[in-house]
Amino acid sequence: MNGYPVVLRLKGRRCLIAGGGPIAERKALGLLDGGADQLTVISPSFTPQLLQLANEGRLELIQREYQSGDAGGQFLIIAATGDMAINGQIGLEAEEASALFNDASNAELSAFATSAAVRQGNLLLSVNTGGEAPALSAVLREELAQLYGSSRYAEAAALLGELRRLLAAEERPAAERRERLRLEAQRLAHWAAADRQRSAERTDRL
Ligand SMILES: C[C@@]1(CC(=O)O)c2cc3[nH]c(cc4nc(cc5[nH]c(cc(n2)[C@H]1CCC(=O)O)[C@@](C)(CC(=O)O)[C@@H]5CCC(=O)O)C(CC(=O)O)=C4CCC(=O)O)c(CCC(=O)O)c3CC(=O)O
Ligand SMILES: NC(=O)C1=CN([C@@H]2O[C@H](COP(=O)(O)OP(=O)(O)OC[C@H]3O[C@@H](n4cnc5c(N)ncnc54)[C@H](O)[C@@H]3O)[C@@H](O)[C@H]2O)C=CC1
Structure with missing residues (x-):
């Protein structure tokens, strides 16, 4: 069974990984x-x-084994120690501390799973197989990166974001805004795809 996709805002929130x-x-x-x-x-x-x-300076390291109490105050905890019993113990403490928990060795004991991701600017595409076939997620991520990894898609998202703010400021009716934005999104997606096609043809000719 697969779960519910969300995007977490991690800035300013404490995250902990056990295992190195x-x-x-x-x-x-x-x-x-x-x-x-x-x-x-x-x-x-x-x-x-x-x-x-x-x-x-991108992260902090603490060189010792995970200790009881480390889970306190954390927003999110990932247990990746390679020892399933220790990971399970960390999971119990994470739950007590109301932290979001992922056990890298056991999907069933995890409150959330990690997904394969392709990022371009604010655009995020992610793949998850519910723990069934992570290798397939990795392969599909590579395919998605081929299709949507160009910066054109991020540019399209940024342009639409600007248009969206303009339309909101003009206080247009919601239905009109939605229709306009859907249309522009389609046009920009076609533009990005055509650009990809052109670069592929250029590469072929080389
Ligand atoms: C449940 C989950 C838990 C979690 O949330 O971490 C989990 C669990 C496990 N993975 C295992 C193995 C592998 N994982 C990968 C790769 C990835 N695994 C990722 C996520 C997840 N893996 C979550 C479910 C996601 C989903 O279902 O889609 C990705 C997508 C993202 C990420 O790691 O952040 C990342 C690709 C990133 C990328 O390339 O973009 C590869 C391939 C490789 O390494 O090339 C292999 C070897 C091949 C194979 O086994 O399939 C094992 C067995 C360990 C053992 O046997 O010792 C377990 C444990 C178990 O089976 O429960
Ligand atoms: N979710 C995923 O995508 C995947 C998950 N796995 C799982 O992840 C586990 C970890 O994999 P690797 O990094 O390759 O293992 P590893 O054995 O190379 O690393 C384990 C790390 O945990 C540390 N560690 C051991 N006991 C600890 C403790 N009590 N507290 C804190 N740290 C401790 C070790 O010092 C080491 O740095 C595997 O056992 C497997 O179950 C494996 C492949 C993919």
Whole structure:
């Protein structure tokens, strides 16, 4: 069974990852891409890239095992220690602390799942298979990036955003605004797709 898709605003909210291996690193990069600016990673050991991110000041590292009480005050917690029993324990504490919880080793024990994502400006496309086939999510993410990864789509979103604000300021009737915006969205999506087609043809000719 799949769940309900949401987009979390992480800026200014405390996020915690337990574990410092490759999976913790991937989740950390995902949180940073998602706007996290108060990220802590707790683990006895860290990948070189996690150490690098800490050096750049993008996250904080605490070099020790997860301890009871670490969950307090966190908005979101990801357990990626590689030990299912410890991850489960962290999950119980996360629930007590009312933090959103993800267990990288167990979809059933997670309040939320992570998804594969393609980002361009404010445009975000994400893929999730309900824990069934994460490898398929990764492959579809690559396909989506081919189709929609061009900056033209982000430009289209930004242009529509401007138009949307203008129309709102003019206090047009809601139905008129919706129709106009749908039409412009279609035109801009076609423009972006045609641009992609042209670049593909140019590449073919080279
Ligand atoms: C439930 C979920 C929990 C969660 O939220 O983390 C989960 C769970 C597990 N993944 C496992 C394995 C793999 N995961 C990946 C890749 C990704 N996994 C991601 C998400 C999720 N993985 C959530 C469900 C998402 C969904 O259903 O769509 C992605 C999309 C996003 C992200 O990681 O942030 C990211 C792609 C990112 C990208 O490329 O964009 C690959 C492929 C690869 O590495 O190339 C493999 C190996 C192939 C395979 O096993 O399929 C295992 C077994 C571990 C073991 O056996 O030890 C478990 C545990 C279990 O089965 O429960
Ligand atoms: N959700 C996903 O996409 C995937 C999840 N997994 C799961 O993620 C787990 C972690 O994978 P890897 O990073 O490859 O494992 P790993 O074994 O390389 O890393 C585990 C990390 O956790 C740390 N750790 C161990 N005990 C700890 C504790 N008590 N408190 C804090 N940190 C602790 C270790 O020092 C190490 O840094 C796997 O066991 C697997 O279940 C694996 C593949 C994909």
